[in-house]
Amino acid sequence: MNYKKYDLIVIGGGPAGMAAAAGASSSGVKDILILERMPGLGGILNQCIHLGFGLEYFKKEMTGTEYAARYKKIVYDKDIEVKTSCLVHKITPEKNVSFVSRDGEFTVSAKNIIMATGCRERTREMLTVPGTRPSGIFTAGLAQEMVNIYGLMPGHEVVIVGSGDIGLIMARRMTLEGAKVHFVLEILDHLSGLIRNKVQCLDDFKIPLYLEHELMEITGKNRVEAIRYRDNKTGREKVISCDTVLFSVGLIPEQDLLIDSGITTGNGIFLTGNADYVHDLVDNVTKEAEKLGRSIN
Amino acid sequence: MIDIIIIGGGIVGASMAYELAKYQLNVTLLEKETELSFGVSKSNSGIIHTGFQDDYNSLKGRLAVRGNFLYREISRLLDFPFIPTGELVVAFPGEKESIEEIKENGDRLGIPGIEIVDGEWLNKNEPMLSKEIEYALLGPTAAVINPWEVIYAMAENAISNGVKIYCDNEVHSIAKINNFWRVKTYQAEYESRYVINAAGLSADKISFMAGIKCPIIIPYKGEEFILDRHADRLTKRIVFPVPKKHTKGILIIPTVDGNTMIGPTSNEVTDKEDITTTKKHKDEVLKAAQKLAPSINEDLLIASFAGLRPTTREGDFYIKEEQNGFINIVGIKSPGLTAAPAIAEYVVNILAENTTLPKKKKYNPKRKSMPRFRLLNTKERNTLIKKDTDFGEVICRCELVTKGEIKEAIRRGARTLDGIKFRTRSQMGRCHGAFCTSKIMAIMSEELEIPFDKITKRGQGSELIKRNEL
Numbered sequence: 001m002n003y004k005k006y007d008l009i010v011i012g013g014g015p016a017g018m019a020a021a022a023g024a025s026s027s028g029v030k031d032i033l034i035l036e037r038m039p040g041l042g043g044i045l046n047q048c049i050h051l052g053f054g055l056e057y058f059k060k061e062m063t064g065t066e067y068a069a070r071y072k073k074i075v076y077d078k079d080i081e082v083k084t085s086c087l088v089h090k091i092t093p094e095k096n097v098s099f100v101s102r103d104g105e106f107t108v109s110a111k112n113i114i115m116a117t118g119c120r121e122r123t124r125e126m127l128t129v130p131g132t133r134p135s136g137i138f139t140a141g142l143a144q145e146m147v148n149i150y151g152l153m154p155g156h157e158v159v160i161v162g163s164g165d166i167g168l169i170m171a172r173r174m175t176l177e178g179a180k181v182h183f184v185l186e187i188l189d190h191l192s193g194l195i196r197n198k199v200q201c202l203d204d205f206k207i208p209l210y211l212e213h214e215l216m217e218i219t220g221k222n223r224v225e226a227i228r229y230r231d232n233k234t235g236r237e238k239v240i241s242c243d244t245v246l247f248s249v250g251l252i253p254e255q256d257l258l259i260d261s262g263i264t265t266g267n268g269i270f271l272t273g274n275a276d277y278v279h280d281l282v283d284n285v286t287k288e289a290e291k292l293g294r295s296i297n
Numbered sequence: 298m299i300d301i302i303i304i305g306g307g308i309v310g311a312s313m314a315y316e317l318a319k320y321q322l323n324v325t326l327l328e329k330e331t332e333l334s335f336g337v338s339k340s341n342s343g344i345i346h347t348g349f350q351d352d353y354n355s356l357k358g359r360l361a362v363r364g365n366f367l368y369r370e371i372s373r374l375l376d377f378p379f380i381p382t383g384e385l386v387v388a389f390p391g392e393k394e395s396i397e398e399i400k401e402n403g404d405r406l407g408i409p410g411i412e413i414v415d416g417e418w419l420n421k422n423e424p425m426l427s428k429e430i431e432y433a434l435l436g437p438t439a440a441v442i443n444p445w446e447v448i449y450a451m452a453e454n455a456i457s458n459g460v461k462i463y464c465d466n467e468v469h470s471i472a473k474i475n476n477f478w479r480v481k482t483y484q485a486e487y488e489s490r491y492v493i494n495a496a497g498l499s500a501d502k503i504s505f506m507a508g509i510k511c512p513i514i515i516p517y518k519g520e521e522f523i524l525d526r527h528a529d530r531l532t533k534r535i536v537f538p539v540p541k542k543h544t545k546g547i548l549i550i551p552t553v554d555g556n557t558m559i560g561p562t563s564n565e566v567t568d569k570e571d572i573t574t575t576k577k578h579k580d581e582v583l584k585a586a587q588k589l590a591p592s593i594n595e596d597l598l599i600a601s602f603a604g605l606r607p608t609t610r611e612g613d614f615y616i617k618e619e620q621n622g623f624i625n626i627v628g629i630k631s632p633g634l635t636a637a638p639a640i641a642e643y644v645v646n647i648l649a650e651n652t653t654l655p656k657k658k659k660y661n662p663k664r665k666s667m668p669r670f671r672l673l674n675t676k677e678r679n680t681l682i683k684k685d686t687d688f689g690e691v692i693c694r695c696e697l698v699t700k701g702e703i704k705e706a707i708r709r710g711a712r713t714l715d716g717i718k719f720r721t722r723s724q725m726g727r728c729h730g731a732f733c734t735s736k737i738m739a740i741m742s743e744e745l746e747i748p749f750d751k752i753t754k755r756g757q758g759s760e761l762i763k764r765n766e767l
Contacts, residue, residue, distance in 0.1 A: 037694065087691035100670075100699075102689035104679045123729040125600045128522070130575045133602065135754035135761050139731040146762065150735055152749050153764035177767050221570060222758030243763070256695075256727065 007031045008296055009097050009110035011088045011257070014043020015068070015282045016273020016289040017116030018075045023293020024114075025078040032080045033108065035099055037087045041075065042068030043118055044141070045282065047148045050169055052196070056283035067282060093263050112268045112296050116289060117254040119274040121166070124218075124247050131217040136224035140166035140248040147173055155244025159227055160184040161215050165193035165280070167248025172201035174246075182240055183208040185215055185229055192250075194280060218245060251278045270296075298488055299325050301648075302480050304468055304503055305495035306333035308341070308448055308637040309629050313493055315371075315451035316641035318458035320654045325489070326452075326460060327482060329467035329499075331756030332716040333452050334445040337497040338634070339719070340572070340604025341444040342521065342550055342561060346632040347384060347436035349403030349411060350540050357614045361632040362406050363639035365438055371638055375450040376666040377442065378553050384439035384535040385414075385423065387589065388432040395539040396434040403436070410437040425531045425590045439535055443553050444634055445719040453709060454664040458657065464712075465756065468496075471507040473621060478507070491622040493644065498569045498607045500627040509619045511627050512609035516569050517543065519561025519604050520578045523552075524597040525727070531557045531590050538589065543608070545631060547585035549593075554722065559586035559593065561604070572603040599727065606630035616640060618647050667705055667720060671697040692740070693733040695726020703737055707744045715755040717741070734761070 007029050010017045013036030021034050040046070045053070048064025055061050058070060075082065083101070090098040091113060098107045121139040136155055138146070144166060146152045158179050160167045163186040171181045184202060189212050191198055202209055210229075216237060217228040226241040253275050258264065265271055272289040279285045301317060303310045306328030317324045330336060345368055351358035372379035388396045396413060403411045414435050419426055452462055463484070470481045471492065480487045496503040504511040524531070530551050538546040544563035552558050562578045579601065586593045609615060609628035614636070618624050624644055629636070648654060668681060670688060681701065682689040688701035698721045706720035714730075717723060717737060724730035724737070738752050738761065753759045 037691065085690065087694055087697075089691070089694070089697055098675075100678070100682075100689055100691050100697075102682070102686040104682050104689060105675050107675075120728045121731050123731060125729050126598070128574070128579055128595075128598050128601050130579070131573050133572075135759040138734075142731045142734055145735050147767065150739070150749070151767055152762045153767055154762050156763055217573075219573075222754075222756070223760070 004031065006033045006108060006110040008033070008112045008114065009108065010034045010114045010116055011091075011097065012036065012043065012116035012118060012275070013038070013041040013082065013084065014116060014118050014273065015045055015071065015285050016118070016275065017043070017114070018071050019286040019289035020114045020116055020272050020293040021080045022074050022078055023290035024296045025080055025293070027294040027296070029296055033110075034075070034080060034082045035086045035088050035097070036082065036084045039085050041072045041082060041084070047145050049148050050173070053282055056281065057286050064282070071286065088257065091257050091261055091263065091269075093261070095268060112270070114270045114272055114292065114296070115255070115257065115275050116273050117257065117275040119251040119253050119278055121247070122250040122252060124245075127249060129215055129218060131219055132221060134218070134220040134223050134225075136220070136244045137218065138244070138246055140164065140170045140246045143170055143246050144173065147177060153177060153179070155179060157242040158182065158244045158246060159240065159242045160246045160248060162186065162247055162249035163192040163198070163209060164248035164250060165197050167246060168193045168197040168201040170246055170248070171207050172205055175205050175207065179244075181205075181207050182242060183210055185213040186211050187214045187232070188212070253277060298477065298490065299323050300489065301325070301491040301493060302327060302478070302487055302489040303493045303495055304480070305336070305497055305500070306330070306448070306452070306462065306464065307336050307338035307495065307497050308334075308444055308634050309497070309626055309640055310495040311448040311451040311455070312637040312641040313495055313644060314455035314460045314462065316638070316645055318455040318460045319656055319660055321657055322654070324455075324460045325487060326462045327466045327468060327480070327487070328462070328464045331465050331713050331753070332711065333462070333464065334448040334719065335715070335755060337605060337607060338444045338448060340519070340521070340602050341634050342548070342558065343441050343444050343552060344384075344535055344550060344634070345379070345440040345442055346635045347403065347408050347411065347438045348406055348632065348635065349399050349408050349434070349436055350386070350537075350545055351632060353402050353405035355613045356616065357632060357636060358406055360614065360636035360639040360643060362408055363642070364632070364636040365440075367638040367642070368440070368442070368635075372442070374662050375454055375664045377446045377450045379440050379442050380553055381438070381440045382534050382551055383435065383437045384537060385433040385435055386537045386539060387426065387430045388539060389429055390431055392539045393432050396432060400434050408436065408438060411435065423532050423534065423536070425592060426536065427589060427591055441535065441551060441553050449709065449720060450664050450666070454661065457661045457664065468503060468506070471503070473507070478622065491624065491648070493624045493626065495626045497629070498605055500607060500625065504619075504625050504627065507623050509623055509625065511619075511625050512611050512615050514569075514607045514609060514628065516566050516571070516605040517608045517630070518564050518566045518571060519606060520574045520582065521558055521560030521602055521604075522579065522582055522598050523600040524557040524559065524593070525599045526556050530555065531593065536589050538585070547582055549586060549589055559583070563606075566605070569605065572605065574601045574603050600729070614640070616643060667709065668702060670699045670702060692736050693721070693723035693726065695728050695732070696722040698723040700740060703740050704744055707741065712745070713753050713755050714738070714761065
């Protein structure tokens with residue numbers, strides 16, 4: 001396979017990548033390539049089957065999957081080259097991009113690179129939560145993938161740690177699938193996610209949110225059996241038995257391709273979407289990435 | 298009739314299987330966990346010691362020095378990484394005498410290349426170390442390995458030479474019947490001329506089952522913490538403080554895979570299953586590691602784990618043919634990993650005292666490592682992908698592990714997510730499996746022909762999901 005030099009390579013085909021490519025295309029940039037690691041475009045939107053997307057951008061409330069479908073059409077109508085099932089693992093300051101696919105490993109080069117690589121979830125390990133390391137501990141996003149993409153039920157008795165949006169969404173999702181979600185623990189004195197998600201996902205299902213509460217320990221040899229948590233206002237500790245702990249304790253922009261190569265942005269290398277900073281709404285991701293795309297020449 | 302049953306599939310059992318596979322013997326290894334290395338060995342620090350910290354008069358000191366030597370050849374034959382980092386025992390003001398004593402002990406053990414280096418040398422060669430360190434004892438023969446990788450390599454070689462290995466096979470009774478041993482597990486029954494007890498934390502229990510007294514195992518817990526790979530290799534060498542009575546102290550360990558590990562703690566516990574980590578010990582490890590290298594901070598921690606050392610009050614390794622073909626290998630704590638190949642050699646010598654041990658005529662001395670996509674160059678990667686396109690599908694992006702490697706790990710015996718993790722490094726990176734767990738489960742389900750709800754983290758009871766449908 002032979003590659004020409006592209007005007008723009010967009011790494012990541014989620015909402016930010018699609019919008020950046022579409023924006024660039026509409027401002028006349030010709031040779032654009034989107035490299036996406038999954039078999040299709042859409043990124044994490046594909047597992048967001050809940051409502052709450054598109055009100056600002058499409059002026060219509062829709063699910064994440066619908067939002068992705070609508071934006072995919074925009075990309076494909078623009079005749080932008082898309083390569084899916086391609087994992088970019090290296091970029092260089094000379095703007096060479098290496099990726100692995102079932103066809104082989106290739107390096108292509110570009111005048112501009114937009115990193116639209118999204119973000120990843122912070123995990124239990126990063127918090128170094130004391131206790132054991134049994135099964136039944138998931139990030140909220142992994143549990144969401146298991147339920148919404150694979151149709152699997154990760155647990156029955158659930159505690160959610162952290163009041164990030166994915167955790168709130170999963171509190172409702174797990175409840176709707178028959179799990180008992182005991183409560184959401186938040187170490188801060190305020191909600192991390194959107195208020196509307198608290199109302200629609202916790203309040204409507206009578207799931208308590210415990211502010212200023214800290215997870216102290218996870219117990220259970222093979223499977224989670226219980227957690228110990230502390231009310232930091234009173235210092236009182238309690239134990240509750242559960243078989244599943246979901247973590248929604250923050251998102252980290254995925255900039256490791258840059259960090260690993262010792263590259264900073266500038267000089268034709270850009271970050272957009274959640275890879276730049278974590279956004280609350282996908283609509284804003286789309287708008288910002290489109291704007292960035294239009295500024296490329 | 299089986300000639301030899303090995304009880305325990307940790308580093309000692311695997312070394313035994315690997316060594317005995319060279320002889321015309323019918324050997325069977327029984328492991329109670331779902332995969333090999335899931336006991337004491339998996340949470341080992343992975344250090345191949347020089348041996349100078351163990352008394353020249355002790356069995357463990359002599360076997361550690363010999364084991365260190367043997368690993369060089371074994372790592373070449375069995376194709377696993379053996380990184381000769383070297384080690385330093387550092388002396389803060391007032392501690393020079395201690396390292397001089399260790400050097401003297403090392404000299405008596407005949408350990409090559411050891412020398413005392415000064416602050417200037419340290420400044421130049423290990424600039425991240427504390428400037429308060431005045432001297433250090435340098436042991437160039439120390440190295441790091443991945444303990445589980447060595448176990449899988451030895452087991453694969455042993456299997457290719459006819460050794461039978463059965464996991465999920467916990468022994469519950471051992472009896473001497475006439476001139477053989479009857480070993481019953483919850484799954485099956487075996488008869489054997491010899492039993493080798495390499496049961497780690499349960500070694501005392503196994504010995505008592507056979508009606509044989511041996512030292513009691515006291516678990517000593519060690520908690521360790523791994524730093525992100527973004528944190529450049531802090532030190533090139535393994536760095537020890539001056540050792541204390543029961544432990545070599547809290548160290549800085551450059552791992553095979555490029556991370557830095559700090560730990561372990563050392564605390565006597567009562568429960569042989571207590572592998573909890575604690576805030577208190579995290580703080581203890583951080584403080585001790587910061588004393589060695591001040592730039593270490595809490596933000597660099599990406600993972601923690603704990604393991605148990607099978608310690609005895611007597612302290613030294615207890616390796617002995619007890620009676621009628623029952624061989625105890627008890628109390629193999631540090632430097633057990635280092636000594637393991639030498640322990641196996643030592644036990645074979647015990648066996649050879651009473652029986653002739655002809656070597657196999659057709660023996661396969663080698664084993665080929667799993668393909669490691671991440672470590673290959675573009676040309677090698679493309680050759681692999683051409684042969685099997687599964688090597689072009691990246692499943693774990695943090696560690697660049699492909700579907701081809703996951704499938705190969707399963708072909709080599711991985712049955713659990715942890716087994717796949719140890720063999721491939723998938724789930725070990727920054728996202729801790731958040732992005733790849735479902736994908737790996739889908740591959741396991743297909744390859745092993747099991748539903749998702751039968752997939753476990755590390756054996757029965759640790760199933761990942763509760764139901765196969767919503």
